[in-house]
Amino acid sequence: MEWRKSYLDVILVPLGFSITIAYHVWLWHKVRTQPLTTTLGTNSRGRSYWVAAMMKDNDKKNILAVQTIRNMIMGSTLMATTSILLCTGLAAVISSTYSVKKPLNDAVYGGHGEFMLALKYVSLLTIFLFSFFCHSLSIRFVNQVNILINTPPDPSGIVTPEYVSELLEKGFLLNTVGNRLFYAALPLLLWIFGPVLVFLCSLTMVPVLYNLDFLLGSRKGKHAVNGSDRDFESV
Template sequence: MEWSKVCMDVIMIPSGVLFPIVYHGWLFYMVRTRPQRTNLGIDAVGQQLWISAMLKDNDKKNILAVQTLRNSIMSSTLMASTCILICCGLLTFTSNIYSHRSYETSTFDSSGAITLAFKSATLVLVFLSVFVSQALSIMFLNQVGILINILTMECCTITEQHVYILLRKGIFLNTVGNRLFFIALPLILWLFGPIPVFVCSLATVPVLYNLDIVPGEKKPVIGVRVANA
């Protein structure tokens, strides 16, 4: 019985994680080859246009630029705080299971303390990765907020392209953190067994597809090329 449960974990958990990984690999290919069909590709073009728009009449738009960046920083802060709370909850759950001698009959994990510790450590590691990505995103976005309002000064030696690269890095890290969060959420169901993880991961792919892909052919923005982060 125990061996069959281990086999299910070994087969279904990697399979469940593989679905979103393969999807994001395909999405990366689409962003590189057909960016006009993806929201990420369109956003990349829009970010470069946004910087150029903010530099025109900067005296009137400097507050708008800072407020826009602040909204992105707030979303990254919310995601980072959520990950820390989830990590604290997982550690508290694990310590409570260990504090009771009846963990062998626990409805969450009947395979023993080693399996429970491995599951909790895996979840904490993934959510900490999300936290690090969001923290780095906040750092880059803060730099953009400082630099974007001084580009119009004559003594400034910083180029618009440099600020755009910083913005792309900040948005890219925010996107990576969000996608890791979407992959990690089904893994929480691992505490209840491998089947919920497999089903939830499989259901996540069509949801992300509808969010990422723009229906129909879209004309690319003329005169602007998507720069690599």
């Protein structure tokens, strides 16, 4: 029966994604409790200082602020465009009558049936759609920052540097989530060639992301994180 051929898919694919999810849950905990030991927390703190500096001396730095935010928007736009183009290609493959699995039947392990192949492509399509959604929302928030960061001092005290910084952090958070979803599609893409590659790719991505997400060369942050840093809520 078909399910007997898919036992590797049932075991290795969920196990690989469980490792990735567990890592990101741990990363989220570290960002909330010890932000200065992570690149996400450190960069977030730096962005809040940057927004305050731009709004304090807006007459001299308004062009710099607009150009910097424009570069952020261009990066999110590129990722959103890539995600939706990949969604379009996957939708075309799913709706095609050509059976793409025939040349691979003798080359991979795991299930080769119509249901398993459809599951692989639909999973990829879903991941890329959510990535596009996150990047689109990120562009929306950063566009708002692009307008508000050049506003004159607000007598009512509503449009403050703290408010603009919060909007910017929401945009960057959505951009980060969109990028991580895009990265998660790599193991799913390798699933076409078998579940073993999914598990190996997930194992490989965790140490790579760890080296990118944590400040390994600086241990001062661990001792600097106490009272005030525990109130870090922007990421």
